[in-house]
Amino acid sequence: MSTLTSTARSRAAATDTAPxxxxxxxxxxxxxxxxxxLPLLALNALVIGAPGLMSVYYSFTDWSGIGPAQFVGxxxxxxxFSxxxxxxxxxxxxWWTVFFLLVPISIALAGAFLLSRTTRGQVIYRVVFFVPYTLATIVVASIWSNIYSPExxxxxxxxxxxxxxxDPDTALASVAVANTWQWWGYLMVIFLSAMSSVNPSLYEAARLDGASGWQQFVHITIPGIRPTLVFMALMTVIWSFLVFDYIYIMTGGGPAGATEVVGTLLYTTAFSTYEAGYAAAMGIVLALISVVMVGGYLGLRRWRGWEV
Structure with missing residues (x-):
């Protein structure tokens, strides 16, 4: 009896110590x-976290960018908002966001779908269409400024x-076209990579059923790459609200504010009129817009069960 009891106790002790x-x-x-x-987290906290917290603080102050700041709530x-x-x-x-959600993404989707059906020279086409994205923004913006020159x-x-x-009526669209020329090739390569993971047997079955190329694109390609498409649409929205370089280089926000976006207005407010506190508030608004967009995307992905 004592032997059985000691055996049971040893087994229980072994069970407790195993986890x-x-x-x-x-x-x-x-x-x-x-x-x-830890080093990477410390670097991020120093480079991103600390300036971010400082921006939040200065957005509640009247600060010129130099000297003490006065809290204004x-x-x-x-x-x-006034x-x-x-x-x-x-x-x-x-306007810029809507344009880039429609034009470059549509061109990239069409180009990727047509290129996915190309069996010869596909790598060459990829390189040719992707090359503009590798060019420096200042180079592309200068080239297009010369193309648009009235002289x-x-x-x-x-x-x-x-x-x-x-012309205030055409300036913003003209800058958007220049940016599209550089941007759509990058999107096309992303979409083409996503299309390569779609099951080819689905296209074969659709062709046997008499589906046209458009029907295959709508009912097979788009659902097959939907997670990637939604993610790139999200990034397009975020990047559209952060746009700065093309507009600053090509128009500087003019003429008469026709191409002014929040990024260029923020820069002018901080470094021309020296209202750094007010500019910080603009930056916080842009950050909040990005947070809302990312949160909406994550919620949509969880709701639909999408994986990228």
Whole structure:
């Protein structure tokens, strides 16, 4: 009887100590992992976290960018929604977002679908279409500024008296076209990679059923690459609200604020009129828009069960 009792106790003790023994190495591995990540986390906290927190603080102050800052509470944020220049810049950002959600993505989808059906020279086409994306923005913007020049550009060659970058009605669209020329090739390569994972037997079955190329694209290709398509649409929205370089180089926000976006207005406000606190409030609004977009995407992906 005593032998059976001691045996049962030893088994119970072994059962209790087994998880502890198993957890010990696991915790050590996790600790080592965090130890290796610590320098990167510290760098991110220093380079991203600290400036971000400072921006939040200065957005509640009246600060010129030099010297002490005076706390003004919500005044900067209240001023934003009554500032005609900011509202116009935000409207231009919305126009830019809609344009890039429709035009470059549509061109990239069509190009990727046609290229996916090409068996010869596909790599060459990929390189040719991707090359503009590898060029520096200043180079591409300068090239297109010369193309739009009313003195020696395309319109001058065609004999048209049009200043595309100098007309408020055409300036923003002209800059968007220049950016599209560089951007759509990158999207096409992303979509083409996603299309390569679609099961080819689905296309064969659709062809046997008499489906046209358009029907295959709508009912097979789009559902097959939907997670990638939605993710790139999300990134397009975020990048559209952060656009700065093309507009600053080609028009500087002009003429008469026709191409002004929040990024260029923020830069001008901080470094020309020296209202760094007000500019910080603009930056926080842009950050909040990005957070809302990312949160909406993550919620949609979880709801639909999509994986990228």
């Amino acid at each position: 502890a023994r198993a957890v010990g190495p696991s915790r050590r591995r996790a600790a080592r992992g965090w130890l290796f990540l 919500m005044d900067n944020y209240l001023r934003l 500032d005609g220049a900011f509202l116009q810049a935000l409207l231009n950002n919305l 020696y550009g395309l319109t001058a060659v065609l004999g048209l008296d049009i200043n595309l970058l100098g």
